[in-house]
Amino acid sequence: MVCPSQTQPPNPNMPTFYCEYTILKNQQTRDACMTFFAGMTEADDQRELGKVNLLGRWSTIGEGRGFCIAEAPDAAAMSAWLSNWVPMADIYTVPVLTDNEHRAMILGKEPSYKVSYDMVSAAPKAGESLYFIKYKFHCGKRSEGFKAFASMTEEQDEADGGDCTSYGRWHVPSEGCGYAIASAPSAAAIYKWAYNWEPLCDCEIQGVTGDATTRAILRKAPGFAAKHAALMEQLGIETGPHHVTATFTMSSADKRAAFENILKSPTGLAKTRAAPGCHGVDVLQDPENPLVVVFQQKWARKSDWQTLFDERKASGMLDKVQEFGTLEIQHRTATKY
Missing domain, CATH: 3.30.70.100 (Alpha-Beta Plaits)
Known part of the structure; x- marks a missing residue:
């Protein structure tokens, strides 16, 4: 399935990139950035993405930062998209591998099973929350971590998450780190999953919201409509409907x-x-x-x-x-x- 905020199904023939953004701390800039983003529609997203296929984007509103996973034919296409936002935010970008690509690299052959990436931008399950995970192997543990990950069977991989549902996981082999998005019924459940890997890596976990929820929250702020209209007029941007x-x-x-x-x-x-x-x-x-x-x-x-x-x-x-x-x-x- 293709989720609402996902522009196209994942394309295994295109490179995948991880982006982490932090809105500039100037209050006026932060307010303008959040207001502009909240007023965007799916059609706006498609226009500004250009050749980029946005698989998922998640925000931590309180910190004015967030994360996204996107596919692009090349780094230039990613840069063209991100250039729309660099006046308002610092953006870190790095190419990443999926579980399937990472296992194939470590094993030197195709893995015995493939992980699906069809639910990357899905909403959390009923009664659950979305959590974004950043992991990094301890010093000297990278090779051991790679082997532990690559040797997992499909059954072991599914059991490893416990009550959590992984929507996607990506890796940066050269830095021994990676990222994941998951739906979990509680903080205890997501920390339990991370604890399975405690001997090998550190995990940073944050509760996040997808684009649809983030925009809905921001649009509910008092005076949003008037603020957005004023910003669009200031920028000379046409508004609808x-x-x-x-x-x-x-x-x-x-x-x-x-x-x-x-x-x-x-x-x-x-x-x-x-x-x-x-x-x-x-x-x-x-x-x-x-x-x-x-x-x-x-x-x-x-x-x-x-x-x-x-x-x-x-x-x-x-x-x-x-x-x-x-x-x-x-x-x-x-x-x-």
Whole structure:
């Protein structure tokens, strides 16, 4: 499954990177960064990520810091994404290996079983919390730790976590350290898991929240909407939602039938509704004129609509459907009433 904040399924052919960020301590900068982040939508995330596939991101709001795991075709793509945030935060980045890659490296062959990474950005289980773990082998224990990890059977690996559910684990072999995200029913459960490795490594554990929860918490702060609107205006960034009314008047019943075939195709309404930033499309019929169809659309921002419109125009679809009749497009923004 692909979790809500995960942009694409994990790609084993792309390098994986770990990032740890700390928002700059200047209070004005921290406030602006948190407000900007909290106001972002999934469409915003997809736009700013570029070629990066964000697998998961977790925050510790009280410290103004957090962690993320992402895939990218190269370090340049990661840098391009992170350049959006470096004016507001210090960001440490390092390439990492999954359990499967790390075991293969240590063993010199493919491991006997593979660990799934399909739940990296999942919410915690009901009644549980998310915990982020950073481990580092004790001085002189790295080789022993590698062997202990690589020699585990699938049954031993699953039993090692006890009541905890690992959503993902990543390693930096050259530094003898690594990271993990897990759901656990209690602090005792997560510390018990870490204690299994106490003879070999130190573990730093923090309770964290994923993007959806972090944003929900920040948006509930008193005065958030006004603060966010003021920040967007200051930055000159368009805000939404944006409403579009497209009225199509067919020239004949035959033209309407042909138009409906396009609407039902994969490149028709389904493509519009799946487009980044589209919050929904209602198709309305004029009760007095069956040749008139109205499309009521809601978008996160006008630019989201414009991106799809330009794509339709470049593909020739817009010219094709206009052969069936006339199209009138109206743009509206929501009021404060």
